[in-house]
Amino acid sequence: MKKLIVLLFGILFSSTLFAGEVGSDCTFKGKKLAGKVQFVTSFPDFKVQVVDSFPDLKVQKVSSFPSDCGKWQEVSSFPDLKVQIVTSFPDFKVKYVDSFPGVP
Known part of the structure; x- marks a missing residue:
């Protein structure tokens, strides 16, 4: 019984530690990760966690022409x-950068 509990916790925590895969084509679940973004508190397309290391996507905030990956x-x-900013259970993780946005 203890082994089963440990196994279930292992599966649960391993799936939450690793957020979703951002595709090499800069999409997640079929949506392009560039463009005009509205930050919301409910009904988001994606839940995102902001991190300092090991991001799924590097994001550059721009004031115009957000057509490239990660802009x-x-x-x-x-x-x-x-997008909803969360501290746990994100769909994927982002790091804000000043240059070279996109998939790391």
């Missing part, structure tokens, strides 16, 4: 993506 322009209406 996000924050907007309050008509977003391409809705």
